Amino acid sequence: MDAMDWALLRELQADARLSYSELSRRVHLSPPAVAERVRRLEENGVVTGYHAHVDLARTGRDVIALVTMSCYGATCLLLDEAVPGWPEVMEIYRVTGDACSVLRVATASMEAFETVIDRLGKYGQPSSTMVLSTPLPWQPVLPLP
Amino acid sequence: MDAMDWALLRELQADARLSYSELSRRVHLSPPAVAERVRRLEENGVVTGYHAHVDLARTGRDVIALVTMSCYGATCLLLDEAVPGWPEVMEIYRVTGDACSVLRVATASMEAFETVIDRLGKYGQPSSTMVLSTPLPWQPVLPLP
DNA sequence: TGTGAAAAGATCTAGGT
DNA sequence: ACCTAGATCTTTTCACA
Numbered sequence: 001m002d003a004m005d006w007a008l009l010r011e012l013q014a015d016a017r018l019s020y021s022e023l024s025r026r027v028h029l030s031p032p033a034v035a036e037r038v039r040r041l042e043e044n045g046v047v048t049g050y051h052a053h054v055d056l057a058r059t060g061r062d063v064i065a066l067v068t069m070s071c072y073g074a075t076c077l078l079l080d081e082a083v084p085g086w087p088e089v090m091e092i093y094r095v096t097g098d099a100c101s102v103l104r105v106a107t108a109s110m111e112a113f114e115t116v117i118d119r120l121g122k123y124g125q126p127s128s129t130m131v132l133s134t135p136l137p138w139q140p141v142l143p144l145p
Numbered sequence: 146m147d148a149m150d151w152a153l154l155r156e157l158q159a160d161a162r163l164s165y166s167e168l169s170r171r172v173h174l175s176p177p178a179v180a181e182r183v184r185r186l187e188e189n190g191v192v193t194g195y196h197a198h199v200d201l202a203r204t205g206r207d208v209i210a211l212v213t214m215s216c217y218g219a220t221c222l223l224l225d226e227a228v229p230g231w232p233e234v235m236e237i238y239r240v241t242g243d244a245c246s247v248l249r250v251a252t253a254s255m256e257a258f259e260t261v262i263d264r265l266g267k268y269g270q271p272s273s274t275m276v277l278s279t280p281l282p283w284q285p286v287l288p289l290p
Numbered sequence: 291t292g293t294g295a296a297a298a299g300a301t302c303t304a305g306g307t
Numbered sequence: 308a309c310c311t312a313g314a315t316c317t318t319t320t321c322a323c324a
Contacts, residue, residue: 009199013196015194016197019318032320033291044203045200045203046204047197048199049197049283050160052194053193055193060289066247078280087287090283090284091282092280093211094280095277097275106286107289112289129241129244130242131239132241135239136229136235137236141199143204144233144252164299177303177309
C-alpha cells in the first residue's frame, strides 16, 4: 500500500467506472501497470467490489430507519442466514452494548416498515430510529494523516 | 423505471465496472440502447455514483463505531460544514429521537478514536457503540415485491 | 514492477426502422 | 426507443528491461 495504491483507491472510490487508460493519465503510470496494481488490490481484498449507488427516495423507498435489535440467545437475528437476504435490510452491524445488532432498513411506506418490524420481532426486541435525511451518505476511505 | 432499468441497476450495483457491451449481453439490448438508459438513470439522479468499496480493516482502520450525537441548538454538528470532511467520519444520518444524528466513524486505533470523540464533544454529547463485525456490509437496492 | 506495441474488444456517432 | 455499422479509442497480452 504505497502512495500509488492510495492514488488509485482515491480515483476508483470517486468513480469506479474510470478506464485504465484514464486512471493511467491521472496517476502517471502506464495502463498495464495500473491494471496490474488494481488486480492486486482486488486480490488482496483491499477492494471488496465496485457498486453503483442508488438514491433510495427516487426508487420508491421513502422510509429509512436505523433499527437496533436486542436479541441475545438462540433466537438471535445474527444466527439466521435468511435475514441478510431481506430486500428491505440494507446493512447489518454487530455491536457492543445492550443491543446485539443495528440494521439500516429502507421500505416504500410506513405500512411496509411496520411489517418488517413485525418480522424482526420474532428474533428479539426492535427499537427504531427514523432517518430524516442523510447529510453525508458516503465518504471515501483516505489515508489517515 | 421499467423492468429493463431495474435489470441494469441490478447489474451495475453488483459490478459497477461492467462494460456497456457486457451489460447489453446480460439484459438483451444493444450497447447504444444500454448506454442511453444508463445515462438517463444518472441524469435523473437514480444512480448517484459508482464507487469502489474498500475493506476498512485492510487499510488500517481497526476501530469502527456508531456514534450517536445529542447536540440540538446553535452548536449542532449538522450546522458545521466541516464535519462531513473529517476522514474518520464515513456516514452521517439525521435522525428522530433524543439524538440529532448518528455517525459511522472508522479510525486506526482506540487512541485515534478517543481524539475524534474529543473533537465531537464540542458539538454536543457523543454516545459510542462499537462495531464488532459487519455481517451485511451492503445490500443492493432491488424492486420490492 | 515496470514499459511498449500489436491484437482483440468496447465505445461513439450517424443514419435508418 | 431501438438497431446496425464503421471510425476511434481502450483493454489485454506478451516480449523484454
